[in-house]
Amino acid sequence: MMPHATVGCSGVTAWRRLRDWTEVGAWRCLHAALLTELRRADLLDLDDCSVDGSHIRALQGRITSAPHPSTVPVPAPSTT
Template sequence: MAPLLPPAPERRHRYPGRRRVPDRAALAGVMYVLRTGVAWRDVPAGSVGCSGVTAWRRLRDWTEAGVWPRLHAALLSDLRRAELLDLVDCAVDGSHVRALKGGRKSALRPSIAPVPVPNTT
């Protein structure tokens, strides 16, 4: 995953300060939230290696940089190359593939609009 990540921003000052959390620790924080479902503020920084806020910011930066689609493509490519990708049983949902024009329509649907009644007076 490291080659797909954007380069770290350069430090602006020569003064000592807090060092940047390694990408691996930030990814561990993101994965912890995905696995457990806890809030970002509840990420245990001691065991994960970074705070939830740091993990969230790195996730935001990686998303803006387009890392996830490239990672997905690279993973699929590696699986195809190793002949481990089996598409016999697969599912596609609307979050990944748009159904343009709503798909095929089987028949005309009856209207549910009120039908005007003839005047009886």
């Protein structure tokens, strides 16, 4: 359980709110807003970054989900 003093509500309420916010996509919107603000302030530096595949949907036993795109680098700014 989370301490009431830390989150301002009971642990059950906190977990329910986290679940509800996840279901309505609040984290995705918050992430997008944060990236926008960082870009605006010129604080987003992706020269050194790490990509985590944990947010990619599993292939569910399939070998590939689609043809692989070309691996030739394309000079374009990051969109994330």
